[in-house]
Amino acid sequence: MIFKSLVEYYERLAAQGKVPAFGLTQEKIGYCILLDRHGKVQDIISLSDPSDKKSKWAMLTVPASFKRSGTAPPPFFLWDKTAFVLGVEHKKDSDVPTLNIRSHGVFKALHLERLADATDDGLVALRKFIEEWIPDQWQQCEAIVKHGPAIFGANIVFRLDGEQEYIHERAAAQELIKRYSATDDSPLGLCLVSGETRPIARLHPAIKGVWGAQSSGASIVSFNLDAFDSYGKDRGANAPVSVHAAFAYTTALNYLLLRDPHHRQCVQIGDASVVFWAEAKNQEEQEAAEDFFSCALEPPYNDPSAVAKLQSALDLVAEGRGINDLNALLDPASRIFVLGLSPNASRLSVRFWFTERLDVFTKRLADHYNDLSIKPAPWKTQPNQWRLLSSIAAHDKTENISPWLAGSLARSILSGQCYPRSLSSSIISRIRSDGQVTGMRVAICKAALSRNRRLEPKNNPTEVPVSFDPDNREPGYLFGRLFAMLESIQEVALGEVNSSIKDRYYASASAVPQRVFRLLLNGVVHHVSRGRKGPKRNLILSLDQKMREIVFLINGNFPRSLSVEQQSWFALGYYHQYQVRFNSSTKKDDAENSPDEDTENEQ
Structure with a gap:
């Protein structure tokens, strides 16, 4: 199902001209060698973007690459790394470039064989360059020396001086590419993706761009050891996928995994690289669905207009209206595909896979943001999953995020099921560890409570409040409110202290x-007594009255322990009660904090 959907997506992209045709691929190319018609190097041009200091390459469509292994790996056709093209490379353990005669030798042998009968000017020039190039004389080439060590290790293409197209783009070169991309030597078999009898791929092309995986690429399907073979089948024959289907699904994945500000179809959630695509009636509706889903899954906080549109769409869903009321191109029946991939040595693990209509996914994402909703809101825009997970991680560092928890959270949001049980316990543990009861953490506790009650209303009749609810009788909520009142009384009575009751208890x-x-209630008597003698007498009396009202509701029922669920209620009650005091207007605070004239006269 995954491969079939990717192959179909590839066909749509190919028809739109967004991905290369069969036998080609898109690669990061750093430099272009400019040749004259006699094969002499005229110049070497950097393909990086001069306006971007971080740019080191350009994405070009070149003859397809493949996996390389062994002591003498095969070269790529009409392009490759400097180790193959020039016979020079820059190793990590060396400060100076070193020769790689073996790699250059296989590159030279392949191209002299394939270009032996070439008559095209560009191909002839390339053949002459390869025939005459001597790797150990690279320092005599000023065009190489001027770029310094940055050139070694980069991918290289060729261009004929005075012409705009690269040599591999010339018509004669394209004919050679098609000829040597033929699969006549591949065994025929029944393709599990298309159901047709076609040449079967022995090795699948590499998938690049998955965070944490090998930079050279990894595989979803791989049989690289004899122990994986069965019933006499070797390598790819164990899971027969045609050469064309293998090329199509890997090309589509590599396109989706591009990390580009203008290409937002890949989101990082924990260790999972999550890609998504749409299937719609036409290209416009497909792109509209993908753009909308991208904003809903990962809100663009640097684009206020996009965030406003997203909020409008979520409000429409909450009102039971269709998202096409916001944009006519958004077809609720468009199908969305979501795939989560995680690194696993040289392979990739499928963390999760979902496919649903756009309106179904929108409703699930709207439910997620509604579950998180809390007042006062601790954010200006809805938090994405990275921000949620960072609040759970130790020291708020993303590298401390649990991969399992990240994947489980994403699966819960996309499937509309309950959040993982470890989510609330992780938040409680972090609060107990560092004492930070932040709005983000409380929102996650509230979201877990809300979702459980929405999905299991019979077992959980109490509605989880978004804002302060004085009528809520959940024990944990009342205990949290009481603790916040005790802290407020201490703060007003004693001012700033080295260690508050929140820090200690x-x-x-x-x-x-x-x-x-019981210990805290005994201690608060002294705080109230001291506060009544100070300038904030009225405020202390007001806080003491509210505290007594909460104690009356509890009616002395202090349990020995609270469950994780009730501790989540505790955090919510604490947050709501403590924030109430600081949400009042400045004038009201000033009135409460100043003693009245009658009291001063009596004293």
Whole structure:
């Protein structure tokens, strides 16, 4: 199903001219050698973008690459790395370029064989260059020396001086590419993707761009050891996929995995590189569906207009209306495909795979953002999954994000199922570890509670509040509110202290309330007594009254321990209650903090 969908997507992209035809591929090319008609080097041109300091290459369509292994790997046709083209490379353990006569030898042998009968000016010039080039004399070529060590290790193409097209783009070169891309020597078999009898690929092309995988590429289908063979079948024959289908699905994946600001069909979630594409009635609706899904899955925070459109679409879904009310090109029936890939040594693991209508995915994403909704909101725009996961990770570092948790969270959002049970426990553990009850963390706790109650309403009748709810009677919520009131009273009575009750007791109060709250309630008596004698007497009395109202609702029922679910309620109640005080207007705060004249006269 995955390969079939990718092959169909490749056919649509090829018809639109976005991906290379069979036998070609897109590669990162760093330099172009400019030759005259006698094969002499006129210049070497860098293909990097001069306006971008980070640019080191350009994406060009060249003859297809393949996996290389062994002590004498085969070369690519009409292009390759400097180790093959020039016989010079720059190794990591060496400060100076070193010769690679063996690689250049196989490059030279291949091209002298294939270009022996060439009559095209460009191909003849290339053949003469290869015949005359001596690797150990590279330092005598000023065109190479001027680029310094940066050129060694880059991919190289060729161009004839005075012409615009590269040599591999010339008509004669294209004929050679087609001839040597033929699959007559591949065994025939039944392709599992197309169901047709076609030449079967022994090795599949490499998939590049998956974060954490080998830079040279990795494979979804690979049988590289004898132990993987069965019933006398060798390599790719164990899972027969035609040469054309293997080329198509890998080309489509490499296109989707491009990391480009203008190409947003790949999102990184934990260790999973998540790609998505659409199937619609026409190209315009396909692109509209992909752009919309990209914004919904990974909101573009640097584009306020796009965020506003996304919010409008989510509001429409919440109202039960169609997303085509926002954009006529958005067809709710368009089908979206989502594939998550994770590195696994030289292979790739399929972390998850989903396919649904656009309106179904939109509803699931809207539910996710609605579950996260909390007031006061700790963000200006809806948080993406990276921001959520970073709030769970130690020291807020992405490298500390659990790959399993990241994949499980993405799967829950895309499938509309309950969040992983470890999500809430991970948040609680982080809060207990560093004492930071941030809005982002509380929102995740609230989201897990909301989703469980929406999917299992019979077992969870209480609605999870978005904003402060004084009528909520969940035990954890009341304990969290009470703890926030105790902290506020201490803060008003004593001012800034080295260690507040939050710093010392939050973790234990949220886990074992019976052991902690009696101690805290005894201590708050002294805080109230001290505060009544200070300039903030009215504020202390108001806080004390509200605290007593919460204690009355609890009615002395302090359990020995709270479950993870109730600890999530505790965090939510604490956040809501503590934020209420700081959301009031400045004038109201000033009025509460100043003693009234009658009280001063009595004293």
